[in-house]
Amino acid sequence: MFTNLSRRRFLKLAAGLGVVVPFSKKPAMAKTKRKQTAGPALPVILSSRNAEWGRPVNRAGYKILAKGGDVIDAVIASANVVELDPNDDSVGYGGIPNEAGTVQLDACVMHGPTHNCGAVACLEGIKMPSKIARLVMERSDHILMVGSGAQRFAVAHGYQVENLLTEKARLTWLKWKENLSQDDDWLPPKDGIYRDSKGRVHGTINVLGIDSTGNLGGVTTTSGLWFKIPGRVGDSPIIGAGLYVDNEIGAAGATGRGEEVIRTCGSFYTVQMMGQGMTPAQACLAACKKIVAINKRNGVEIGFSDKFIAVNKKGEVGCAAILGSKKKPPLAACRDKNGFREIVGQYLIERK
Ligand code: ASP
Numbered sequence: 001m002f003t004n005l006s007r008r009r010f011l012k013l014a015a016g017l018g019v020v021v022p023f024s025k026k027p028a029m030a031k032t033k034r035k036q037t038a039g040p041a042l043p044v045i046l047s048s049r050n051a052e053w054g055r056p057v058n059r060a061g062y063k064i065l066a067k068g069g070d071v072i073d074a075v076i077a078s079a080n081v082v083e084l085d086p087n088d089d090s091v092g093y094g095g096i097p098n099e100a101g102t103v104q105l106d107a108c109v110m111h112g113p114t115h116n117c118g119a120v121a122c123l124e125g126i127k128m129p130s131k132i133a134r135l136v137m138e139r140s141d142h143i144l145m146v147g148s149g150a151q152r153f154a155v156a157h158g159y160q161v162e163n164l165l166t167e168k169a170r171l172t173w174l175k176w177k178e179n180l181s182q183d184d185d186w187l188p189p190k191d192g193i194y195r196d197s198k199g200r201v202h203g204t205i206n207v208l209g210i211d212s213t214g215n216l217g218g219v220t221t222t223s224g225l226w227f228k229i230p231g232r233v234g235d236s237p238i239i240g241a242g243l244y245v246d247n248e249i250g251a252a253g254a255t256g257r258g259e260e261v262i263r264t265c266g267s268f269y270t271v272q273m274m275g276q277g278m279t280p281a282q283a284c285l286a287a288c289k290k291i292v293a294i295n296k297r298n299g300v301e302i303g304f305s306d307k308f309i310a311v312n313k314k315g316e317v318g319c320a321a322i323l324g325s326k327k328k329p330p331l332a333a334c335r336d337k338n339g340f341r342e343i344v345g346q347y348l349i350e351r352k
Helices: 007-017 051-066 071-083 129-139 147-156 167-179 258-263 266-275 280-297
Strands: 044-047 105-111 116-123 144-146 205-210 216-222 243-246 250-256 306-312 317-324 331-336 339-344 346-350
Touching: 044 051, 044 071, 044 306, 051 071, 051 205, 051 331, 051 339, 071 105, 071 129, 071 205, 071 216, 105 129, 105 243, 116 129, 116 147, 129 144, 129 147, 129 216, 144 147, 205 250, 205 306, 216 243, 216 250, 243 266, 250 258, 250 266, 250 280, 258 266, 258 280, 266 280, 266 306, 280 306, 280 317, 280 346, 317 331, 317 339
Parallel strands: 116 144, 317 346
Antiparallel strands: 044 205, 044 331, 105 116, 105 216, 205 216, 243 250, 250 306, 306 317, 331 339
């Protein structure tokens, strides 16, 4: 009966018909700064940020979950806090542009109960790409839309095309551009100072949520790698890479060097490891180990990092990264029934 009918389409149809669809279905390593109280702490919001960003980000989503709201509404409300903030240079409005000076955004969402998902890549001019990813999931029969097509789709749904390049981001890009080569027609930076110390930076946010009935959802949103080649797509809008949700097991998200996360299906792998019995913290560390092992096999010296965050069906959380230091360990921010806490994860290699 379903040979020509995708599961996603079937679920949409089933939902419309009111059919009930059955779903086939060591000790924690992350230290928490506050003592965990025993027992389920649902609902939970987990984001891939330190406490400074994590507090306002998690607050927005938690408020919705605490009132019994929808898990996708919650994680997107959290992501919007960063997407709209011009001071964050790695997500949404204010993100650092690509090589050509254009801000191109990637995002995806995934809904645990239906296993539906949506994503946008290389989206220009729309401040909250997570909302467009949700529209792709809910208002189209597709999963991934890119570039001008994704923008047209957003405009069709009433979104306005805006300039996402802040002055701060433009000046950062200009400095990089003027530094590129002695052999082009761009003169050195006006202030005479060549490279600023930041170099090329990554940044993204994942927000994972679980409501009080145990339903999971997640979002990942980013402006991607600074000065990327126009058209480059990272892991953030790729389901299974930058985000994965399995309503029976848990959810995971990734930040950092996207190419490594794509080729290891990093978030999918993390969720699978939880499915095999690992705690969220152990599963995140296992995903980091996999990336390191592949690179070591190829003789590559690890000069990059990836970080994973995860939550399981019980609401337990964890994070881990490839690089870190005692002073700057991998962090995530968690808000649950017991309050807010910063999660400190393990790392594999000391950051130089
Ligand atoms: N993972 C993102 C990308 O590769 C960037 C990041 O998280 O820093 O586009």
